[in-house]
Amino acid sequence: MTSMIPTGSGTVELADAAATGSHPAIESCDGIRSGDRIEARRGGVLYFSARVTELMPQFDLFWATDDHGERRIVEFQEYSVSLVHSSELGEQLWERP
Numbered sequence: 001m002t003s004m005i006p007t008g009s010g011t012v013e014l015a016d017a018a019a020t021g022s023h024p025a026i027e028s029c030d031g032i033r034s035g036d037r038i039e040a041r042r043g044g045v046l047y048f049s050a051r052v053t054e055l056m057p058q059f060d061l062f063w064a065t066d067d068h069g070e071r072r073i074v075e076f077q078e079y080s081v082s083l084v085h086s087s088e089l090g091e092q093l094w095e096r097p
Contacts, residue, residue, distance in 0.1 A: 023082035
């Protein structure tokens, strides 16, 4: 199974290994800390991967910045969030259609 991800310049096809969401979901700010790399999914589709920059546990959300410098607010009610271990970053395959 391959997922299609909308981007600003078109659509990115995500290879099987990254599309499956093989990392356990984190359900609150208790499971992450500033500097952690996360993936945020909605409906099983990867929306973005970023580093946690600021935690706001009182509101059950956090801020994260992706590799392009885009800062996003992440709410646990809106996304399924999982940690990505640094050793796995090179294993994800990206293909352009």
